[in-house]
Amino acid sequence: MTLPSRKIYAVVDNNVVVEMKGISISFPGVKALDSVDFTLREGEIHSLLGENGAGKSTLIKALTGVYAIDSGSIQVLGVERRFANTADAQSAGIATVYQEINLCSNLSVGENVMLGHEVRGPFGIDWKATHAKASTYLNELGLHIEPRSPLSSHSLAIQQLVAISRAVVVDCRLLILDEPTSSLDRSEVEQLFAVMRRLKDRNVAILFVSHFLDQVFEISDRMTILRNGQLEGEYLVGAINRSTLISKMLGRELAELDLIGRAATRAIDRSGAPVLKVLGLGRKGSIEPVDLEVYDGEVLGLAGLLGSGRTELARIIYGADRADSGRVEVRGVPAHLSSPQQSAHHRIAFSSEDRREEGIIGDLTVAENLVLAVQAKRGWLQKVPRAQQQSIIDEYMVALGIKPNNPNALIRNLSGGNQQKVLLARWLATSPQLLILDEPTRGIDIGAKAEVQQLVARLAEDGMGVIFISSELDEVLRVSQRIAVLRDHRKVAEIDNAADVGVSSLVELIAKEGAA
Amino acid sequence: MSQTNVAAPTPTAGPATKRPPRLRIRTSWVPVLAAVAILIIMFLAAQLYFGRFLTPRLLSSLLVDNAYLMVLAAGMTFVILSGGIDLSVGAVMAFTGMLAAKLLLIGVPVAVVIPTMLAAGAVSGLIIGIMVQYFDVQPFIASLAGMFLARGLCFVVSLEAIQVKDPTVLGLQSTKLGDFEWYLTPTGIIALVVIAIAAWVLGYTRFGRTVYAIGGNVHSARLMGLPVARSKVLVYVISGICAGIAGLLFTSYTAAGYSLNGIGTELDTIAAVVIGGTLLTGGSGYALGSLIGVLVYGVIKVSITFLGADSSWTRITIGVLLLAFVVVQRLIVRRANRH
Amino acid sequence: MTRIFKHRLIWPIAALVALIVLNSISRPSFLSITITRGQLYGSLIDILRDSAPLMLVALGMALVIATRGIDLSVGAQMAISGSVALTIIADSKTPNSLGTVVVAILAGVAITLVFGLWNGFLVAVVGIQPIIATLVLMLAGRGIALLITGGFITTITSTPYAVLSQGHVLGFPVAFLVSAIAIAIVTVLVRRTALGVLTEAVGINPSASRLAGVRSRGIVWSLYGLSGLLAGMAGILYSSNIMAADANNAGINIELDAILAVVLGGTSLAGGKFTLAGTVIGVFIIQTLTSTITFLGVPPAVTPVFKAVVVIIVCLSQSQRMRGWISGLRPPKRLVVTTPNETPIATNRTTA
Structure with a gap:
């Protein structure tokens, strides 16, 4: 370095x-x-x-x-x-350039640089002078692009730099x-x-x-x-x-991290066909082709920092985003998972990291949110009978300890942890064979965190396959039998969660330099 | 128009250009050119079919008969570019016409009446703009309320049609400048001037560019420190003023104020603007395109009269054209997103 | 007591009751219902009967709005169905036979169902904004209706067809019974199946619904179809009332009234939760308002002014800023106020 x-x-x-x-x-x-x-x-x-x-x-x-x-x-x-x-x-x-570039892609590069600071002549904006000035600013940053070209014709990188040029204009x-x-x-x-x-x-x-x-x-x-x-x-x-x-x-200090207890490492029977097998699955710009296997009763942890491609991978497996390479097998049979419905059909469930935008239906009740996936699977014509709804609700409200114990409360009024439990229950009610959890414990309190972790461990013991994503490495270690490590949009390692594996060894894998 | 300077790449482009600039047209002009192509094709087809279609008289009347629509379209272009919509224009046009007829009837001088019409339009636009910007009412609903209000107020002014006899107002339409074949009325001149001003404001003022920025990405426009709130209110005020001018032109054209004038005109206006290449989602389009859109509308109307076909075909044709343009726009946007 | 005040229908009901009280004070006969030859008559009955077309349209509109959509073409669709039905009857040799009338009605409704599905296709499959997708049919629809009638106002004499608007069954006007049956069917359709809750889910949070496996495309598509179907039936009732197919005026501005009724009933234009009961009350409010204005001697043409005032009041009362003013508070300090179609700045708070 x-x-x-x-x-x-x-x-x-x-x-x-x-x-x-x-x-x-x-x-x-x-x-x-x-x-x-x-x-x-x-x-x-x-x-x-x-x-x-x-x-x-x-x-x-x-x-x-x-x-x-x-x-x-x-x-x-x-x-x-x-x-x-x-x-x-x-x-x-103070000028800011955001990840999602805050420029107007309908306008030219020069305009975006100069908006609100255009050079004006006697007949309004003097476009020649404005573009010339924009050029000067762009040149100062070593950007040699035509200011009259539409912003949308340039790569994101150039757009990013144009946004920075704009910051220079405002001094x-x-x-x-x-x-x-x-x-x-x-x-x-x-x-x-x-x-x-x-x-x-x-x-x-x-x-x-x-x-x-x-x-x-x-x-x-x-x-x-x-x-x-x-x-x-x-x-x-x-x-x-x-x-x-x-x-x-x-x-946490590394030494301290390694001391955290974890679920007993269970032997996973890998003799049969895996519940999910992924071969060369990838999508340009979000995740490079990945191979993965998940067996019955196994928790596969995905470890990696934010932006390493872990969420992208999960979404592609589930069919929330489309893959542009690779294939998927469910129990040894080739499967086509290009939409959430198809995944649901194969009894694969996915809980998004963005609870508010992609999880809860805020204005519906806990009960309605809980039954949603089961209902969606049956189609709108066949409403889940009241008795069955009630038994689902009764079972999961208690089993997951959802508080307040009021199925008619609006879900948006629940705490993050309880919302998360409802979302888990929503999928568990469809009795999936594979559960993909993206940051299920983010932003919820310690108690709820432990409950979710225990639940995941229990589900796996009962035979469900789980893909578990978390930025908290100790959490990944605690629940997973195998761990895949992601860095810079690719899988860089896959290890058994043996007794000698600790947070420090994961950190090492994540941090390894120059391996790319 | 002078607007072309903005879009067409000049050979002497930026001093920084390393590779020679390719000769290409900005994508935002593509729909406008498509509209021009459609207009030319319709002209030619009509000429071939009817024999005597492309006459100076007809071309002149095309401009003069649709003068009010051009003015409305100019105002609507601002609103749609900003990502909004204004359903009130037809009703506001009728109301200002009604108001003018009434005021003239009771002897108010025309020099007072005309500014009053513009002011009435501006106030209605201001109300809509404030509702949209400061009370988060959707533009569709706010302008709907404006439409109800203006339409109802028409009848408050008078239930009957009021004839207008004022020579100044009538003269706007009846004065024919030019020879017997090619002619232009003051109403036509006003319409062209309004379009020209609109094109200039949109292309050559900071306010105009802010309107484009808001329509492109309001969130970005705000973060760029542009005066978003003020500009958003102003586009509705402009549309209102244009409706006031259109009221004047329409009154002069029909020589009367009538409460049922201009029902459905808002839809014709929106259709003309969209056919003229303005993206309904905002941020892309030109006042000049709206002029073309109105002409396309006018040619369809005249052709259908020539054909002796039912006038209802006008609306159907406009509807089909509108659909075609919207679908094409949608495809363009989709392709852009995929990049 | 507080529960009652918190009920979402309390304000619509209060408005309706206030209107009725106002009317009964200014004209004591307002509440009286007389029975002549086993048939009910009176102002209230008139309101029930006259509100039928709007009721049908508003029911469809409520569901479409719940999906974050809007259907501007309902008025034009009314004109189409009326034209189709009346042209069939007028061309028939037996305009008075029940069979002809039934065929005519079915044909009229079937064609608007197709048009409704067309709207749904544009919105759900092609992905055009609902306002624009339905604007196309709003523009072209009346032209189509005029073509069907050949540009004339088709008038007919057909006793069975006239029953729809003039007749009584069990003492009630047939038109009212038709709307009541429609209310019942739609209610059963959305609440006995899962259509209602899935529609709300799609309207509240489309991306979460998609990830939960909800087939939102099919739902949105079919609701536009339903809206077309109901508008078609409304067109039949309207044309039966005047025994003529008036392509220019049938259902004119009814899309606006329907939207207003839905909003008055407490359904947000932003989509999501909807209430059919509220919509029904909203329709009655509008019809009573119209009736009141007529009674007060105000020319019916001025009615839009009152509606505009109602729209403005309702919209302002729903806005954050106004609520902030009313409760003496400024708008929540960190919630950057934006219009609904903008991305609020302060959304992803937890994303570091």
Whole structure:
């Protein structure tokens, strides 16, 4: 690894651009940020790190005026600021480029750079001058593209850079790059980094968020780690190694992580046909071809950081997204799983990581949500008889300990953990042979977490095949018999969860450098 | 129009260009060109079929007879570009016409009446815009309420048709400039001027570009710090003012204010704008295209009269054309998304 | 007591009751129902009878709206079904035979069912926005109806056909009974099967429903078909009332009234939860309002002003900002206020 060590020390004493002190933000039931301090200096690239729910997004949104802060202070160049909206933050010199590029793809590149700042002549906008000026800005960042070309004709990488050029137009002091590299290939990332370095030389502070640790180590001068809404620490890039970083993000010392108990490793009978066999299944841009097998009674854990392709893989197996290569066998018979209905027909169930957008039907009751998958399978004409509905509800409300024990409550009023249990129950009621769980324990409290883990273990013991995805490695270790490790959109290892496997060995596999 | 400068790639493109710019047309002009092609094909087909179709008189009347629709389409273009819709235009046109007829009848000078018409249109647009922007009412519903209100107010003004005798108003239509064959009335000139202004505003002002940005991606437009709220209200005000102007033209055309004028005109307007190449989801389209769309509508109407066919074929043909354009637009958008 | 006030139908019912009270104060005869030769007569009965076409249309509209859609073509479809039925009767040698009339009605309704399915195809399969997909038929539909009638207002004399609007059975107007049967059938259809709950699921959260295996395409498609079918029946009732097929005026603006009835009844235009009972009440409110305005001597043509006021009040009362003002609070501070068709900025809060 090449550490630009000279630069690191150069930025230590640079002028402070933004100083956030004691920032707290809470949402109903969640403390998203708990008195976090955060400092950005001129000419530094500062990475913000943390797993899901750590508070990265919230912090950025506080900095860009999307969320109001409950307490704390934000100083920009020594002046205390209160942002009521995004325009306030922009006028203070804070520009943001989001993962989902916030430009207008219906307009030209030049227009996107110059929108709201067009050069005007006596007859309105002087397009020639406007495009020429846009060109200058683009050139400054080493982008040699035709400003009159439609934005949509360019790759995402170029669009990303155009968005950054726009930030230069508004003369920003701080540039926030939120996951800018998630859909870029290596050479595009290089191009982006070149632009970032140019801006850095112009004394712009850059806040960089990425799930790719290689990139973080390559480009950053400094990093701040958040966990569960709290500040874990601020480090110079040379002062911390990758494994330490991961354990800080996950919140435990490696040694301590290894001590956590786990379900007794069971022997899985792999003599028959696997319940699911996946061969070369992939989709361009989201996951490279993968082989997997899941047997009856087996929990296959998918370990990897966010953005490693674990969710994409799960969605493709289930048919929520279409695969563009590979095939699938269910119990040794070739199967075509290109829609949720087909998967349901093969008794394969999937619970999405996005509980709110892709799980619950918020305005329906717990009972209606619970019966939904069974009902969908039967079609609308054959309503599940009342008695059968009642027995499903009675059985699962009690078996999963759903609280409040009121099937007529609207599901959106339940806590996250209980919503998750209802969603699990929704699928269990269809008696699946394979259950795919994507982050089933995210954002729910410790008690509910343990219950969900126990439930998964019990289901597998009773013979169900499970694919279990979690960013909490100890959780994966606790429930899985086999573990597939994903990194950068590909499967990099598959191991038996033997007694000598611990979080540290998983971290090693996830963090392994240069193997790609 | 001057608008072409924006879209057509000039050979001397950006100084930064490394490879020579290819000669190609921006995709947003494709539907407009398709409309032009359809218009030309219809002209030729009609000429071949009827023998004497492409006469100066007919072409002149095509412009003059549809002047009010052009003005409405110009306003509607703003609204649809911003991603909204305005169903109130036909009713507001009828209401302002009615109001003008009444005011003229009781002796209010025409110099007061015409600004009053525009103001009435603007106020109705303002109400709709505020409902849409500040009270989160869907544009469809808000403009529907505006339509109900204007239509009802027509009858409050008068249940009967009111004849207009004011020479200024009538003169807008009856004054024929030009020789006997080629002619243009002040109403036609007003319509063309409105289209030209609309094209200029959309192409050459920051407000115009903001409208495109909002229609393209309102979320992005907001994050880019553009004045989204103000612009969204303003497009409805513009549409309202255009409805007021259209009211004037229509009153001059029919020489009367009548409450049932312009029923269904909002649909004709939307159809003309869409046929003229404006994407209903917003963000893509041109005022010039809407002019073409209105002409296509006019030619269909005239051809059907020439054929002696039932006038109901006009609506059917428009409906089929609208469907064809929407499906094509849908396919274009789908392909763009796949990229 | 608080439970009653929280019931979602309380406000529509209160509005209806208020209208009725207002009417009965200003004209005491309003509530009186007389029985002549075993048939019921009176203002209330008139309202029941006159509301029938709107009732049919509004039932279909409620279901379409629940899927996050809208059907603008219902008025045009009414014109089509009326034209088809009356043309068949007019061309028949036996306009008074029950068989002719039944065939005519079935043909009229069948053709709008096909048109409804066409709408559903455009929305569910081609993926065109519902407003536009149905706008096409709204535009072309009246033209089609005019073609069927040959551009004239077809008038007929047919005793069995006239029964639909003039006749009484068990003392009640036939038109009302038709709408009552439609209410019953639709209610059974959506609540006895799983159609209702699956429709709501699709309307509330399409992506979650899809992942749960719900076949939303088929559901949306068939609901547009149902809406067409009901509009067709409404067109039959309307044409029976005037014994003429008036392609230009049959069901004019009824799509707006239907949308209004659905919204008044407490179903959100954003889709999701719907209430048929509320829709029925909404229809009665509109019909009573129309009747009241007529009674007050206001020209019926001015009715739209009152409807506009009602629409504005209802929409404003549903808006966040207005609710914030009313309860003396500002809008929730971090919920960035956006219109429904925009992506709110503050959605994925947990995604770090």
